[in-house]
Amino acid sequence: MNIVVEKEEARTIVKVSGCINAGNSSELEKKFSEVIESGSTFLVVDMSGLEYISSAGLRVMLSAYKKIKAVNGRIVLCALQEIVREVFDLSDFSSLFEIVPSVEDVA
Amino acid sequence: MSIRARMLLVLVPTMLFFVGALIFSGFSFTEKTILTQINEEASELAGFYTKKFDILFDNSKNAADSISAAISSMNVISGKEVKRLIVKTLKNHPEVYGSTVSFSADATPLKEFAPYYCWKKKELTYMSLTDAPYKYQEQDWFTVPLKEGKGSWGKPYFDNGAGDILMVTYSSPIRHNGALIGVATADISLENLVERIRNLKVGKTGYAFIVTKASHFIALPSIVSTKGKFVKPSGGGSKILSDDTIKTMIQKTKSEDLKRLSKLIDSPDDESAKIRDPFTGVESLVITKKFDSNSDTMVIIYPRQEILKPLISLKFKVVIISAIVICLIMVIILFLSSTLTSPIRRLVEQADHFSNGNFDMKLPDDNGPGEIRQLSKVFNKLGTSILEYIENIKKTTTDKERYHQELMIAADIQQGILPQKFPPFDDLQKQIDLFGMALPAREVGGDYYDFFRLSKSRIGIVIADVSDKGAASALFMSMTRVLIREVALLGSTPSEVLRRTNHVLAKDNPSSMFVTLLYGDYDIAADKISFSCAGHNPPLRVSASGEITELPVKVRLPLGAMPGTRYVTTDFSFKSGEKILLYTDGLTEANNSDGEMFGIERVKDVIRQTSGSSEEITKKLLASVTDFQAGAPQYDDITMLMLKNTQSDDNRITLREDFSKTMTLELPAVLSVLGRISEFVEGVALEMGFKAKEAKRIFLAVDEVVTNVIMHSYQDNDREKFLMKVIPMSDRLVIVIIDHGKPFDFKEKSRVYTGKADPGQPEGGIGLFLARKSVDEIEYIPDTVDGNRVTIVKYLKGSR
Numbered sequence: 021m022n023i024v025v026e027k028e029e030a031r032t033i034v035k036v037s038g039c040i041n042a043g044n045s046s047e048l049e050k051k052f053s054e055v056i057e058s059g060s061t062f063l064v065v066d067m068s069g070l071e072y073i074s075s076a077g078l079r080v081m082l083s084a085y086k087k088i089k090a091v092n093g094r095i096v097l098c099a100l101q102e103i104v105r106e107v108f109d110l111s112d113f114s115s116l117f118e119i120v121p122s123v124e125d126v127a
Numbered sequence: 128m129s130i131r132a133r134m135l136l137v138l139v140p141t142m143l144f145f146v147g148a149l150i151f152s153g154f155s156f157t158e159k160t161i162l163t164q165i166n167e168e169a170s171e172l173a174g175f176y177t178k179k180f181d182i183l184f185d186n187s188k189n190a191a192d193s194i195s196a197a198i199s200s201m202n203v204i205s206g207k208e209v210k211r212l213i214v215k216t217l218k219n220h221p222e223v224y225g226s227t228v229s230f231s232a233d234a235t236p237l238k239e240f241a242p243y244y245c246w247k248k249k250e251l252t253y254m255s256l257t258d259a260p261y262k263y264q265e266q267d268w269f270t271v272p273l274k275e276g277k278g279s280w281g282k283p284y285f286d287n288g289a290g291d292i293l294m295v296t297y298s299s300p301i302r303h304n305g306a307l308i309g310v311a312t313a314d315i316s317l318e319n320l321v322e323r324i325r326n327l328k329v330g331k332t333g334y335a336f337i338v339t340k341a342s343h344f345i346a347l348p349s350i351v352s353t354k355g356k357f358v359k360p361s362g363g364g365s366k367i368l369s370d371d372t373i374k375t376m377i378q379k380t381k382s383e384d385l386k387r388l389s390k391l392i393d394s395p396d397d398e399s400a401k402i403r404d405p406f407t408g409v410e411s412l413v414i415t416k417k418f419d420s421n422s423d424t425m426v427i428i429y430p431r432q433e434i435l436k437p438l439i440s441l442k443f444k445v446v447i448i449s450a451i452v453i454c455l456i457m458v459i460i461l462f463l464s465s466t467l468t469s470p471i472r473r474l475v476e477q478a479d480h481f482s483n484g485n486f487d488m489k490l491p492d493d494n495g496p497g498e499i500r501q502l503s504k505v506f507n508k509l510g511t512s513i514l515e516y517i518e519n520i521k522k523t524t525t526d527k528e529r530y531h532q533e534l535m536i537a538a539d540i541q542q543g544i545l546p547q548k549f550p551p552f553d554d555l556q557k558q559i560d561l562f563g564m565a566l567p568a569r570e571v572g573g574d575y576y577d578f579f580r581l582s583k584s585r586i587g588i589v590i591a592d593v594s595d596k597g598a599a600s601a602l603f604m605s606m607t608r609v610l611i612r613e614v615a616l617l618g619s620t621p622s623e624v625l626r627r628t629n630h631v632l633a634k635d636n637p638s639s640m641f642v643t644l645l646y647g648d649y650d651i652a653a654d655k656i657s658f659s660c661a662g663h664n665p666p667l668r669v670s671a672s673g674e675i676t677e678l679p680v681k682v683r684l685p686l687g688a689m690p691g692t693r694y695v696t697t698d699f700s701f702k703s704g705e706k707i708l709l710y711t712d713g714l715t716e717a718n719n720s721d722g723e724m725f726g727i728e729r730v731k732d733v734i735r736q737t738s739g740s741s742e743e744i745t746k747k748l749l750a751s752v753t754d755f756q757a758g759a760p761q762y763d764d765i766t767m768l769m770l771k772n773t774q775s776d777d778n779r780i781t782l783r784e785d786f787s788k789t790m791t792l793e794l795p796a797v798l799s800v801l802g803r804i805s806e807f808v809e810g811v812a813l814e815m816g817f818k819a820k821e822a823k824r825i826f827l828a829v830d831e832v833v834t835n836v837i838m839h840s841y842q843d844n845d846r847e848k849f850l851m852k853v854i855p856m857s858d859r860l861v862i863v864i865i866d867h868g869k870p871f872d873f874k875e876k877s878r879v880y881t882g883k884a885d886p887g888q889p890e891g892g893i894g895l896f897l898a899r900k901s902v903d904e905i906e907y908i909p910d911t912v913d914g915n916r917v918t919i920v921k922y923l924k925g926s927r
Contacts (some may be wrong), residue, residue, distance in 0.1 A: 041798070041830055043801045072805070072823060072826075074894065074897070076834065082886060089886075103824075110897060111880070111884060111896065114884075115883075115884055116886065
C-alpha cells in the first residue's frame with residue numbers, strides 16, 4: 021500500500037494505492053488521524069490507484085468518516101476502481117460516503 | 128442335653144449303683160465274715176466246753192468203770208477192800224465228787240452193801256447209802272445199768288446232801304463171776320462248768336446252755352412263766368436245771384421257735400442256724416454241739432443284731448460318708464463341667480457367629496483349660512484367616528470385576544467409536560447402501576470397520592483386523608483408526624493413507640502388534656473405488672448379475688509390521704447395482720464343533736441366496752455363521768462392511784471432485800501473509816479461467832476468513848500456524864482454511880452486519896458479510912478432527 025498526502029489550502033488529498041487489508045489498514049488509519057488532527061476538515065481520498073480493499077479498509081474509512089464528521093468536516097472518495105466500488109456497494113458503504121469519479125470532480 | 132446334665136445323669140446313678148453295690152456286697156461280706164467268725168468262735172467255744180465236759184464225763188466214767196473192773200477182778204469181795212477201792216479211786220479222780228459201790232442185796236455175802244464216799248467240805252466223808260431215806264436198790268442209778276448191763280449216765284440233779292450242787296452220776300455195772308452184782312458210781316459236780324457256762328458271754332448278749340439227753344436245760348437263762356411265756360428266772364442268772372423239758376416247754380408256750388430249736392438240737396449234726404431265739408424273741412444265730420461222752424448238747428445262742436450292731440452303725444456311717452462323697456463328686460462334676468461347658472458354650476457361640484458370616488468376633492485368650500483353650504485359639508485364627516480370605520476374594524473379585532467393568536467400558540467406547548448410524552450420509556441415502564457390523568469374540572475386539580466422508584462425493588471405507596484380541600488390540604485398533612482418518616481427511620490417496628499410517632504404527636511398536644487393513648476410497652460420482660491393502664483379505668465384489676469375485680487388490684505387509692512399507696492403490700469400477708463386501712477372517716474361519724470352517728464358499732452362497740439391503744445380507748451372513756458354529760465358541764471377531772451402489776439415473780451424483788491438484792500451504796497466523804496469499808490465490812484462479820474481478824472476489828473472501836482466523840482464533844500470533852488448501856477442480860475453485868484455534872460462531876458473526884451501513888452500529892461482521900457475498904459457498908465447520916474448517920467455493924461460470 022502506498023499513501024501520499026497532498027495538503028492543499030482548502031482540502032487535503034490522500035492518495036492511497038495498492039491494497040488495503042487487515043495487515044496495513046492501521047497504517048492508513050494513522051495517516052487519516054494525523055491529517056484530521058492537523059486541522060484538515062476537508063479530506064479527499066484518491067483511490068485511483070487502489071486495487072483492493074477488504075473490510076479492514078472499510079473500517080478505516082468509517083473511522084475517518086466519523087472523525088471528520090466530528091469536526092464538521094467533509095470526506096470525499098474519488099476514482100474508485102470497479103472492485104473497490106463493488107465492495108463499497110456490497111457493504112452499503114457507498115451510501116455513507118460521497119463518491120466521485122475523479123479528484124477533479126470534487127466540488 | 129447339656130454336658131453337665133448328661134454327666135450327672137450318667138455318673139450319679141452309676142455311682143449310686145456302684146457305691147450301693149459296694150456297700151451292700153461289702154457289708155454282706157463283712158456280715159458273713161463276722162458271722163462266720165463268730166460262728167467259728169462259738170463253735171470253738173462249744174467245742175472247748177464240750178470237750179471239757181467230755182473230759183470230765185470221761186473221767187467220771189473211767190472212775191466208775193475202774194471200780195467196777197477192780198471189783199470184777201476181786202476173788203473175794205471184801206467190804207474193806209471195796210471201801211479202800213472207793214477211797215483210792217476218789218483220790219485218783221479229784222474231779223469226782225463222790226462215789227459209791229452198791230451191791231444188790233442178794234448178790235454178795237455182804238448183803239446190802241452201799242458205801243458212799245464224797246468230798247464234803249473238802250473232806251472225804253463216808254456214808255452208807257443203806258442209811259439213806261430212800262432205798263438205793265430202787266434208784267435209777269442202780270436199776271438202769273443193772274437192767275441194761277452197761278454203764279449209763281443219770282439225769283442231772285441237785286444233790287441236797289451235797290449242798291444243792293448240780294450233779295450227774297455215772298453208774299457202771301459190776302460184773303462178778305458173770306453176774307451183775309452191783310453198781311459203781313461216780314458223781315461229778317457240774318457246778319464249775321455250769322457256772323462257767325452260765326457266765327459264758329458270746330458277744331454281749333449271747334449265751335450258752337446245755338440240753339441234756341432228757342431234754343432238760345442246764346443253765347438256760349429262761350424259764351416258763353405261769354402265763355406260758357419265757358421269762359427270766361427270779362434272782363437273775365439262769366436256772367441251773369430247768370424243770371421243764373423242751374417238750375413241756377413247747378406245750379406250755381406253743382413256741383414255734385422253740386420247736387425249731389428243738390429240731391436243731393435233735394438233729395445229729397452240729398449245726399449253726401439262723402433262728403429266732405425262742406426265749407428272747409430276737410433274731411439270733413444258734414450253734415449246737417453234741418457232747419462226745421454223752422448225748423447232751425451244748426447250745427450257744429447269740430443275737431445277730433448285737434453282733435452286727437457295730438456293723439450297722441458302721442453301715443450307717445458308710446452310707447453317710449458315701450452320700451457326702453457322692454454329693455462332693457456331684458459338686459466337683461458340676462464345677463468341672465462348668466469349667467468345660469462354659470468355654471465349650473463360648474466355642475459353640477463362636478461357631479454360630481461364623482455360620483452367620485460374622486468372622487470378627489473373638490474368643491478371649493483364656494477360654495477354658497488346656498485343649499479347649501488351644502481350640503479357642505485355633506478358632507480365633509480360623510476367624511482371622513477366613514476374614515483375610517474373604518478380603519482377598521473380595522479384592523480379587525473387585526479387581527476382576529473392576530477389570531471386567533473396565534473392559535465393558537472399553538467395549539462401550541469401542542461400540543461408540545464404530546459408526547453405528549445407518550444410513551450414515553443423509554444426502555447419499557439414495558446413492559449408497561452401506562451397512563457395517565462387528566461381533567467381537569471378547570468384550571473388546573480387535574477388528575473394526577470404519578467409514579467417513581472425504582468430500583461431497585467421496586467416502587472412505589475401512590476394514591481392519593488387529594493381531595491378538597482383547598484390551599491390547601483394542602488400543603492398537605483405536606490408534607489405527609485415528610491415524611487412517613487423519614491421513615485420509617488430509618486428502619491422501621489410499622496408498623498414501625496406508626503408508627503414513629504404517630509409518631507411525633511401525634515406528635514405536637515394542638510389542639510388535641500389527642493390523643491388517645483394507646482402505647477404500649469410493650468416488651461415487653466416478654463409479655470408482657480405489658483400494659489399498661495391508662495384509663488383509665481382499666473384498667468380494669458382487670456384480671449386478673450376481674457374479675461374485677474377489678477383487679484383486681495388491682496385498683502388502685500389514686500396518687505396524689515394518690516401517691517404510693510402500694503400498695499400492697488399485698482402482699476398480701463400481702457401478703450401479705454392484706455390491707462390495709469387506710470382511711475379516713473371523714467370518715470365513717468360524718469353526719463348528721467338528722473343527723470345520725465356514726469358508727468363503729458358504730459366504731458366497733449366502734450372498735447369492737439373499738436379496739435385499741446390505742443390512743439384510745450382512746445379518747443373514749451373521750445368522751448363517753452363528754448357526755454353523757452351533758454353540759462352539761467364537762474364537763475370532765467377525766466384522767463386515769457391505770457397500771452397495773444404488774445410484775440410479777435420477778439420483779446420480781455428477782459432482783466430480785478432483786483433489787489431485789490440491790495445494791496445501793501452511794501459513795503463520797500473522798496478517799502479513801495476506802499479501803502473499805493474495806498473489807497465490809488470484810494466480811490459481813486466473814489460471815483456472817476466472818476473470819480478474821472474480822479472482823479478486825475470491826481472494827476477498829479468503830482474506831476476510833484468514834483475517835478472522837488470525838485475529839480471532841490466534842490473535843495474530845506467528846507461533847501458530849493454519850492451513851490453507853487450494854483445490855482447483857474442473858468446475859470450481861475450492862479453498863479450505865483450517866485452523867486449530869478457538870472456534871467461534873461463524874454463522875452468527877457473518878450475519879451481524881445487516882448490510883446497511885450505519886456509523887452508529889458496531890463495526891463487527893462486515894468482513895464475513897463481504898466474504899459471504901463474494902463467493903458461491905462458504906461453509907464453516909468448527910471442531911472437526913482437523914480443526915475448524917472454512918470451505919470457500921466459487922464455481923467457474925457456466926458450470927453451476
